[in-house]
Amino acid sequence: MIDFLKEHQALIVLLLPIVFTFAGVWLGAKVQAGGGVAQAKAAEETRFPEPAP
Secondary structure (H helix, E strand, C coil), X not given: CHHHHHHCHHHHHHHHHHHHHHHXXXXXXXXXXXXXXXXXXXXXXXHCCCCCC
8 A cells, every 4th residue: 555655646646636626615615505595595584484373
């Protein structure tokens, strides 16, 4: 395993930041989308409140 890492060190160093950047952007987009959905639900409940029983 150590030999593999030593042999492919340049490729790993090149690809690791790309992978972390992609993961960070994906996670940020997921959080933003979740917040948007929650905000839309809250706005809908405010605009159209449930009728009182």
